[in-house]
Amino acid sequence: MPIKLIVNGQARELDVDPDMPLLWAIRDHLQLTGTKFGCGMALCGACTVHIDGQATRSCVTPVATAQGRQITTIEGLSTPAGHAVQQAWIALNVPQCGYCQSGQLMSAAALLASNPHPSDADIDSAMAGNICRCATYVRIRGAIHQAAETLSAGATA
Numbered sequence: 001m002p003i004k005l006i007v008n009g010q011a012r013e014l015d016v017d018p019d020m021p022l023l024w025a026i027r028d029h030l031q032l033t034g035t036k037f038g039c040g041m042a043l044c045g046a047c048t049v050h051i052d053g054q055a056t057r058s059c060v061t062p063v064a065t066a067q068g069r070q071i072t073t074i075e076g077l078s079t080p081a082g083h084a085v086q087q088a089w090i091a092l093n094v095p096q097c098g099y100c101q102s103g104q105l106m107s108a109a110a111l112l113a114s115n116p117h118p119s120d121a122d123i124d125s126a127m128a129g130n131i132c133r134c135a136t137y138v139r140i141r142g143a144i145h146q147a148a149e150t151l152s153a154g155a156t157a
Helices: 022-029 080-091 101-114 120-127 137-153
Strands: 003-007 010-014 048-051 054-057 070-072
Touching: 003 022, 048 101, 054 101, 080 101, 080 137, 101 120, 101 137, 120 137
Parallel strands: 003 070
Antiparallel strands: 003 010, 048 054, 048 070
């Protein structure tokens, strides 16, 4: 029986094993390769997507559990928080190698959608599951604060 997903606002149907990690359904079957494989154990955050607005590690989420739910990948991150975070990431030159950045952006956007004025402790807590091998954590925190200010001012595109 096909798995019915809603990915980036589009209904999709996949004939895959229900236990397949959502990450592989997204990357290999839907060809949305912005979501990255990092560790396969939900420890690094590179595979983060939103399911019904919540930051979720897709490498350990069976595709069947996402059936009928709203899945957003980095390719579909078009919320005000998503735009503000993307703009701040660019303005503050956050990425170096870039590998972890889609997961970082997804976690940051989910944080700002639920907490528009996060403290440093809030940011550290929300981002704790995202590893950046280049150690741009100070710039990441700064970009999240800048994005929060942008959202507060209502200045997102």
